[in-house]
Amino acid sequence: MxxxxxxxxDLERILERIKELYSMxxxxxxxxxxxxxxxxxxxxxxxxxLKLEETLNxxxxxxxxxxxxxxxxxxxxxxxxxxxxxxxxxxxxxxxDVTLIASWGGGSHFGVLAGKDVTEEYNKCHENENKLSKxxxxxxxxxxxx
Amino acid sequence: xxxxxxxxEIINNKNSLSNILAEEAxxxxxKGRVNKPNVVWIEGTGCSGNTISLLNANYPDVIYLLxxxxxxxxxxxxxxxxxxxxxxxxxxxxxxxxxxxxxxAISTRENGLFNVIASYKGKxxxxxxxxxxxxxxxxxxxxxxxxxxxxxxxxxxxxPSESKSAKEILGRDVINLPGCPCHPDWIIGTLAYLxxxxxxxxxxxxxxxxxxxxxIHDFCPRRTYFxxxxxxxxxxxxxxxxxxxxxxxxxxxxxxxRRWNSGVNWPIGDNTPCIGCANAxxxxxxxxxxxx
Amino acid sequence: xxxxxxxxxxxxxxxxxxxxxxxxxxxxxxxxxxxxLFRGFEKIxxxxxxxxxxxxxxxxxxxxxxxxxxxxxxxxxxxxxxxxSLNVRYIRDLIHAFDIIQNHIRHFYLFTVPDYxxxxxxxxxxxxxxxxxxxxxxxxxxxxxxxxxxIEYSKLAHVGVSILGGxxxxxxxxxxxxxxxxxxxxxxxxLKSLINKIKDFVDNYMLEDVDIISNYxxxxxxxxxxxxNFLSFGLFDYEDFSYLKPSVIINGIRQEFDKDKIRENIAxxxxxxxxxxxVEDINKExxxxxxxxxxxxxxxxxxxxxxxxxxxxxxxxxxxxxxxxTARCLEASVILKIMQVLIERIEPVEExxxxxxxxxxxxxxxxDTTRGALLHFVSLERDIINGYDIITPSAWNxxxxxxxxxxxAEKALMGTKINDVNDIVEVGRIVRSFDPCxxxxxxxxIRR
Numbered sequence: 001m002x003x004x005x006x007x008x009x010d011l012e013r014i015l016e017r018i019k020e021l022y023s024m025x026x027x028x029x030x031x032x033x034x035x036x037x038x039x040x041x042x043x044x045x046x047x048x049x050l051k052l053e054e055t056l057n058x059x060x061x062x063x064x065x066x067x068x069x070x071x072x073x074x075x076x077x078x079x080x081x082x083x084x085x086x087x088x089x090x091x092x093x094x095x096x097d098v099t100l101i102a103s104w105g106g107g108s109h110f111g112v113l114a115g116k117d118v119t120e121e122y123n124k125c126h127e128n129e130n131k132l133s134k135x136x137x138x139x140x141x142x143x144x145x146x
Numbered sequence: 147x148x149x150x151x152x153x154x155e156i157i158n159n160k161n162s163l164s165n166i167l168a169e170e171a172x173x174x175x176x177k178g179r180v181n182k183p184n185v186v187w188i189e190g191t192g193c194s195g196n197t198i199s200l201l202n203a204n205y206p207d208v209i210y211l212l213x214x215x216x217x218x219x220x221x222x223x224x225x226x227x228x229x230x231x232x233x234x235x236x237x238x239x240x241x242x243x244x245x246x247x248x249x250x251a252i253s254t255r256e257n258g259l260f261n262v263i264a265s266y267k268g269k270x271x272x273x274x275x276x277x278x279x280x281x282x283x284x285x286x287x288x289x290x291x292x293x294x295x296x297x298x299x300x301x302x303x304x305x306p307s308e309s310k311s312a313k314e315i316l317g318r319d320v321i322n323l324p325g326c327p328c329h330p331d332w333i334i335g336t337l338a339y340l341x342x343x344x345x346x347x348x349x350x351x352x353x354x355x356x357x358x359x360x361x362i363h364d365f366c367p368r369r370t371y372f373x374x375x376x377x378x379x380x381x382x383x384x385x386x387x388x389x390x391x392x393x394x395x396x397x398x399x400x401x402x403x404r405r406w407n408s409g410v411n412w413p414i415g416d417n418t419p420c421i422g423c424a425n426a427x428x429x430x431x432x433x434x435x436x437x438x
Numbered sequence: 439x440x441x442x443x444x445x446x447x448x449x450x451x452x453x454x455x456x457x458x459x460x461x462x463x464x465x466x467x468x469x470x471x472x473x474x475l476f477r478g479f480e481k482i483x484x485x486x487x488x489x490x491x492x493x494x495x496x497x498x499x500x501x502x503x504x505x506x507x508x509x510x511x512x513x514x515x516x517x518x519x520x521x522x523s524l525n526v527r528y529i530r531d532l533i534h535a536f537d538i539i540q541n542h543i544r545h546f547y548l549f550t551v552p553d554y555x556x557x558x559x560x561x562x563x564x565x566x567x568x569x570x571x572x573x574x575x576x577x578x579x580x581x582x583x584x585x586x587x588x589i590e591y592s593k594l595a596h597v598g599v600s601i602l603g604g605x606x607x608x609x610x611x612x613x614x615x616x617x618x619x620x621x622x623x624x625x626x627x628x629l630k631s632l633i634n635k636i637k638d639f640v641d642n643y644m645l646e647d648v649d650i651i652s653n654y655x656x657x658x659x660x661x662x663x664x665x666x667n668f669l670s671f672g673l674f675d676y677e678d679f680s681y682l683k684p685s686v687i688i689n690g691i692r693q694e695f696d697k698d699k700i701r702e703n704i705a706x707x708x709x710x711x712x713x714x715x716x717v718e719d720i721n722k723e724x725x726x727x728x729x730x731x732x733x734x735x736x737x738x739x740x741x742x743x744x745x746x747x748x749x750x751x752x753x754x755x756x757x758x759x760x761x762x763x764t765a766r767c768l769e770a771s772v773i774l775k776i777m778q779v780l781i782e783r784i785e786p787v788e789e790x791x792x793x794x795x796x797x798x799x800x801x802x803x804x805x806d807t808t809r810g811a812l813l814h815f816v817s818l819e820r821d822i823i824n825g826y827d828i829i830t831p832s833a834w835n836x837x838x839x840x841x842x843x844x845x846x847a848e849k850a851l852m853g854t855k856i857n858d859v860n861d862i863v864e865v866g867r868i869v870r871s872f873d874p875c876x877x878x879x880x881x882x883x884i885r886r
Binding site for chain 2: 604
Binding site for chain 2: 081082083084100102103105106107108110111
């Protein structure tokens with residue numbers, strides 16, 4: 001985790017640097033100056049490239065190990081999509097994020113509201129479909145044996 | 147006019163589509179290729195809002211429709227005759243070829259007695275009976291509005307009037323024109339299409355692809371806000387209404403381009419979410435309308 | 439014992455109404471107004487989300503949808519203790535006013551005029567079944583032409599609703615505490631021009647046409663009189679100007695308005711009480727209508743444009759079929775004048791609202807609208823509707839009788855002299871002058 005934080009700081013620093021160089025390149029009138037700044041920008045992008053690769057590697061390593069957050073039903077009820085809150089639903093013990101799923105406007109979907117265990121409704125309407133694989137998993141329901 | 151050729155037309159110029167169709171129909175009628183069809187407009191359990199919406203038609207308007215395109219023989223809201231004479235006109239009309247338009251759901255409670263639409267020779271005539279005796283004979287059955295198409299508000303849980311849609315009653319092919327109310331262009335455009343063609347291409351819910359081919363989300367002018375996650379927090383804000391419960395992504399109509407009342411505005415343009423009024427699951431599956 | 443004549447459907451109205459009259463000699467000696475449609479909105483609303491009441495109750499009525507959005511919004515504001523700003527009230531009233539104008543123009547031309555004017559073309563208006571047409575050809579033709587013009591102007595009134603409210607019928611713009619549309623100076627000018635255009639039509643065509651009709655059918659000033667009981671919940675009522683405050687006239691005498699005197703009676707309606715709940719019963723002995731009988735104190739009241747014009751002192755205290763029609767047209771002109779005031783006052787400012795719900799709340803919304811006095815009552819548990827009641831104008835006018843009196847429209851029919859017993863044209867004319875709307879009237883549930 002520490003690595004990630006350091007990488008984040010590095011990337012932010014490089015980004016600032018690139019912004020600065022862009023404005024310098026824009027402001028300077030000398031053609032040679034322009035060329036100089038362009039080269040410096042490319043150098044910075046190269047640095048950023050390396051940092052990004054490092055970041056991705058760390059993220060990939062952590063992917064398998066990530067602990068699923070546990071939700072109690074009371075906690076889940078908080079994520080109902082109202083007032084700008086995210087909209088989560090639980091199906092078969094897994095908690096999914098439906099906040100930006102097009103058919104879930106305002107955290108409601110054909111009369112089903114977010115913030116709940118909707119296993120029964122899901123099985124009733126989408127029995128032979130696999131809608132879940134497209135959804136982002138955010139955790140699991142407490143007490144479920146996943 | 148084949149549908150495939152129309153798709154481009156729909157995208158580019160939805161406003162004039164029903165106008166083009168109507169003109170085509172008139173030309174054919176004038177050339178004597180087709181007759182002005184007789185139309186019977188039956189109102190059932192509903193609010194007559196589709197008739198009112200039809201009166202809002204712009205180009206062509208309702209007078210043009212009545213004078214040049216169809217013979218509207220029976221309409222509870224517009225016809226001069228009343229009482230038994232009115233019902234006799236209905237009986238006469240259905241002896242010949244005609245198009246049946248159903249507005250409103252059909253109440254089946256107490257065998258239809260919860261919606262009586264006429265008394266004839268001492269007998270109460272229910273909407274259920276009228277739709278049944280005319281529905282099988284009609285050349286086409288057009289269900290106008292969400293109530294007639296899918297049950298709509300009249301059928302909303304717990305369905306106190308035991309309402310059903312026209313298709314549920316008749317079990318035959320019905321052209322569904324949902325919308326609460328139905329946009330006048332959808333009605334006139336469909337009629338015009340049926341005058342000049344034998345049928346009209348429908349989707350699996352019986353809706354003409356011409357008007358119900360795309361979701362509101364597909365052509366929403368606020369789509370950029372959605373893509374960039376700029377959401378309205380309250381009604382009245384000029385951004386994407388998605389987080390307030392917008393049903394645009396699950397509702398198929400051409401509202402974003404056609405718009406309402408001579409094209410001056412539409413619900414999302416008024417900074418409120420689409421409530422999915424043309425959806426088969428309206429209103430039960432479309433609630434809450436405004437998520438607060 | 440006279441001859442029973444049933445006229446069903448009474449066409450050119452919203453919903454389904456049958457009239458059963460008993461004719462003895464050339465007089466109507468008994469009349470029943472039969473509301474033939476049941477919908478049960480109060481049952482549909484129970485258990486739904488509070489704000490959904492606004493968009494759902496609109497769908498009670500396709501012709502007067504804005505009225506229900508206004509009344510349900512007032513009821514919710516009362517329950518949630520929201521006080522809308524003056525600007526919001528102006529804009530809301532403007533939407534409502536546009537819809538009232540749409541109603542009045544359409545009711546007069548599309549629903550009333552074919553009773554008095556013979557049409558040469560336009561199915562299904564030209565097919566007639568009565569003979570009593572009295573206008574000379576030139577005037578007959580003039581009004582036919584105005585009928586076609588009216589389509590344009592009533593449509594423009596709905597364009598006005600749509601600019602402010604998103605679409606019409608069933609606008610989206612009216613909600614508790616706010617109006618949602620974005621306004622700007624250009625839109626305001628657009629609306630001003632709409633109002634002027636429509637006012638021009640009403641003043642120069644509609645008023646002239648109603649004058650012509652009332653001259654040639656002046657016997658209808660003697661037909662269709664009701665009890666002299668008039669009721670209004672008030673309309674466009676502001677501190678510094680007002681069309682009408684809540685007011686009551688009973689037996690011709692003005693009284694203080696008290697909303698607690700509103701009652702409902704179901705003696706002759708197809709309902710019964712079972713375990714404290716009201717349930718439908720089509721087989722009830724003696725009952726003949728889905729409309730219930732709202733009463734003020736014990737009185738059957740007339741509501742609508744005539745009642746408002748009389749209560750606001752703009753029309754003399756008399757009532758008949760032709761007075762009702764004339765008052766409607768005159769009122770259209772009055773309301774357009776009020777709209778010209780309102781449009782000058784509105785500002786293009788935007789307001790936002792966050793709704794706060796309490797554990798339990800109740801609210802009542804009273805307003806007058808096209809056809810008369812409209813009441814919405816809501817009871818909430820958190821943001822869920824626990825109970826909803828609606829008393830519509832047509833329920834006041836088209837109620838069946840109760841133990842002591844006839845319904846208002848029934849009273850109007852009683853004693854009417856029929857000119858030709860084989861061609862009873864009077865009943866339709868009298869009934870239509872009330873502007874019946876049965877899709878509205880049959881939702882009423884009993885008050886607590």
